[in-house]
Amino acid sequence: MQHNESRNGGWSMPAEWVTHAATWMVWPHNQALWESGWRVTLPQVQEDFARVANAIARFEPVKMVVDPSAVASAKALCGPNIELIEIAVNDSWCRDSGPTFVCHPQRGQAGVSWRFNAWGGKSVHDLDEGLGRRVLNHLGLECFGTPLSNEGGAIHVDGEGTLITTESVLLNPNRNPGMNKAEMEEIFARLLGVKKTIWLPGDPKYVTGDMTDGHVDGVCAFARPGVLLVDATHDKSSVYAEVARENRRALELATDAHGRRFELIELFEASEAVDPEAEVFCASYTNFYIANGAIIMPAYGISADKAAAEVLAKAFPEREVVPVRINHLAHGGGGVHCITQQQPAWPVKG
Template sequence: MQHNNNHNSAWMMPAEWAPHAATWMVWPHNQALWESGWGVTLSQVQEDFARVANAIARFEPVKMVVDPSAVTRAKALCGPNIELIELAVNDSWCRDSGPSFVCHPQLGLAGVSWRFNAWGGKSAHDLDESLARHALNQLGLECFGTALSNEGGAIHVDGEGTLITTESVLLNPNRNPGVSKAEIEEIFSRLLGVTKTIWLPGDPDYVTGDMTDGHVDGVCAFARPGVLLVDATRDKSSVYAEVVRENRRALQLARDAKGRSFELIELYEASEAVDTEAEVFCASYTNFYIANGAIIMPAYGIEADNAAAEVLAQAFPGREIVPVRINHLAHGGGGVHCITQQQPAWPLEG
């Protein structure tokens, strides 16, 4: 069932480190998109997805949505403990098209279905725009709809009332023309329990060429409330370096919902791995995923992987750091966080 109004402010979106019941993913199957659009071989991208899914499945259940045309391949690469859910889909970015799960102290678990328009109409989305509702129906959970065009990769929350997003995504005319910050913040407050929205510039001049227009999960990620891992580059003269500086400046000036300034931990990008033939190569180590007891880390087979793993180990004591090679996925513009979506465990712990 889909509800278009949710006036109970007790609903909240837990932080990613809250215990999960499962991780949701969508299997890549659209050969034209990957091979003609991104210049990568679909079979190799599928191997990357399977590596991520199988790594997560060591720590928690994985629910993999699979287009009926690709079930045989998914079965061949995914472990037996990964649940395959047949459903016709356009693409494979579950972070963006899937539901954002929310919790209520009395009513339990539900989900938000954002108005998904494929990052401002950049790709076919007639099937993916209903993915969140289908996933929530599969679980028998309430679905809260909204007219706000948004993607899961555009928001990070700390579970204590703070949300970080970027102006280049949510204020973009290709998403929400004429909608103000105040109106967006009201929606975040009502649906996600957010009391403080922090706006970063993102990528306003589109210097990266990233089809998301500057998702926050390529800029920074929470380690815990008040502590952020931030994407950093050693190439101080590049156009991307200016994007990094401006986003970092905004974070340095910001205060979270509890009034805290942020401790910023630099996580240098995998610049040596970048394939110059790629239209967009996702080299951001901040695009990791927090699973139960683990950090699933993007890896590229370079020395920088080890440095990133050390930083993440210090930021997440007690969690196993699991590097997963994603060179082909990265060549297609994505990372580990882009293809995963956490389903919180209920009742919520902590």
């Protein structure tokens, strides 16, 4: 955990809770990728994506990138107020392959296109590696490139200079061999306006089998500066329990860019929903998405959904908590946050 006061010309990544101009998503279409081991069918996954998109569209515009081969299925399931944008893609994780939007007080909006390599070369990505740039081109926005291999799900910011990430992702040799923390922190400072990066261990032994190697959006999420919702488990003896404890310990020891210690609010995972035969299952309620006036919450049709909704309602009293069933998406290892990417409104508000 180090401070980095590097000048970046005034660009910064706003917190997720600022007013959005739109939410970006990518429509799932690659049958081979989804049905090769996730115990789901592509139509089931498309229904989950559509539920998330239609829920968000109640609160703000949704821009859905659609591979030309899948326009018909997207039109059939997405509401008429969801804009479909034809761009050739490999996969459907817009949080990771899409751009990270940044804002400037005078120069407006731009975006960062990370070097996306499909979580360390785990999947085909010849089209997705350029998705961030193509989305920014579509919007007519400046694109900032970087040699850093990163994904949007690997970082959380509070909009006040603090960034949280995990060592198991960014220091992984499958992402950034030979690059150290200081070099990464300089990039975050220059491109995102970050003054302090907090490093959590993540999932260093890869006990979860998570394709991302331990993205932070499955570990914790900001409710507001200084307050974090933290993934927790009731099963204290599981291998994941130790992972959760170590990440919580790192947060307890940390201070943010303004020297504040964090208030930590436990958000217990949906352990009852986990399919024991699944290769991987995203049961983290911290993988929610903050939309304009709403919290789009992952739901699984179990009693824990109600408890999670109550915690989120207390953490975000000014927003409507909207549970959305994602059981099939969860079999693919992702949640609501994984498939969404916010585009802030400019000037930044909220």
